[in-house]
Amino acid sequence: MLEKKxxxxxxxxxxxxxxxxxNMLYFSLLPDYFTVDKKTGSPSGIAFVxxxxxxxxxELNSIGGWLPNDTPLSPTWLLDNKQNxxxxxxxxxxxxTRVLRDGLSRQRSTDSIDADCDKAFTxxxxxxxxxxFPSAEGKYQEGIDRLENYGLHLESGSAYFYPRSDNLIQxxxxxxxxxxxVNTRLLNASRTRPASPDNAxxxxxxxxxxxxxxxxxxxxxxxxxxxxxxLYHMFKAVRIDFAQVLKDKNADIIIAEIIASLEETAFDxxxxxxxxxxxxxxxxxxxxxVFLDDARQKINSLxxxxxxx
Numbered sequence: 001m002l003e004k005k006x007x008x009x010x011x012x013x014x015x016x017x018x019x020x021x022x023n024m025l026y027f028s029l030l031p032d033y034f035t036v037d038k039k040t041g042s043p044s045g046i047a048f049v050x051x052x053x054x055x056x057x058x059e060l061n062s063i064g065g066w067l068p069n070d071t072p073l074s075p076t077w078l079l080d081n082k083q084n085x086x087x088x089x090x091x092x093x094x095x096x097t098r099v100l101r102d103g104l105s106r107q108r109s110t111d112s113i114d115a116d117c118d119k120a121f122t123x124x125x126x127x128x129x130x131x132x133f134p135s136a137e138g139k140y141q142e143g144i145d146r147l148e149n150y151g152l153h154l155e156s157g158s159a160y161f162y163p164r165s166d167n168l169i170q171x172x173x174x175x176x177x178x179x180x181x182v183n184t185r186l187l188n189a190s191r192t193r194p195a196s197p198d199n200a201x202x203x204x205x206x207x208x209x210x211x212x213x214x215x216x217x218x219x220x221x222x223x224x225x226x227x228x229x230x231l232y233h234m235f236k237a238v239r240i241d242f243a244q245v246l247k248d249k250n251a252d253i254i255i256a257e258i259i260a261s262l263e264e265t266a267f268d269x270x271x272x273x274x275x276x277x278x279x280x281x282x283x284x285x286x287x288x289x290v291f292l293d294d295a296r297q298k299i300n301s302l303x304x305x306x307x308x309x
Contacts, residue, residue: 027064028079036236044241045161049151051237052096053144055230059086060137069131081222088226090128095178097121099171104161114159116150163242165306172303175231179296182227185220186289218272221285228265228292235259254302261295
């Protein structure tokens with residue numbers, strides 16, 4: 001009888017562990033790309049707003065929901081790839097709502113700030129790691145609700161979106177800044193750096209180097225993947241809402257090239273490695289940085305095109 005109880009308890013324990021591991025893998029699946037468009041006759045700005053809503057809404061409603069604030073009891077706690085991916089998407093949403101509040105929804109800088117855009121930005125600025133008082137999910141859903149309200153006001157003509165060249169430049173400069181920071185993180189993950197000021201050689205004056213901690217490599221990689229995923233969709237929305245500006249500046253080709261570069265960031269290695277130039281393992285951080293940096297340079301070129309009279 002005792003052996004039977006032990007067998008049952010052991011079997012139940014193994015089943016729980018296996019279920020836990022399966023949930024870990026299942027909840028860590030990254031989202032698919034979605035279609036970016038707008039209904040015929042919808043005003044400018046609807047594609048931008050709806051795409052921002054979809055980016056955040058898809059993460060909140062994805063398998064496992066919002067993961068960065070999960071507790072140690074959650075099956076997703078030990079697998080942080082998707083968590084960092086979601087943080088990258090959130091960063092794009094935050095940049096969107098800041099520019100929407102400060103520029104895109106106002107004709108002049110002296111105009112009053114749209115209340116929905118302001119509340120959306122404030123909501124998305126909340127700590128992504130908080131699970132209570134308030135929860136990240138609750139505040140981000142508030143942000144989505146505010147953007148949906150702003151979209152309804154756009155449709156009715158009681159709110160505004162100004163798809164001008166100067167507003168597009170402001171948005172693009174923010175995206176370029178975001179990519180610059182992401183590329184710096186990837187660069188630091190793919191090269192050596194001084195361990196401390198005390199490591200300088202007395203004979204050569206050249207500091208000794210150590211690599212970025214291994215556990216940080218995949219964190220930076222998946223954060224960058226989330227940024228690339230978010231910007232890929234946002235540039236599709238920009239191509240819709242700023243179509244006339246891009247046409248007037250003959251910039252249709254370059255924005256298509258930006259989208260193509262961002263699309264190339266959609267690779268998901270089984271294990272993120274940080275191999276050197278002569279090593280047998282790939283440097284996934286370097287490979288990802290190539291495409292993101294190419295997108296950033298093209299964004300800067302587009303800014304120059306738009307700035308020309």
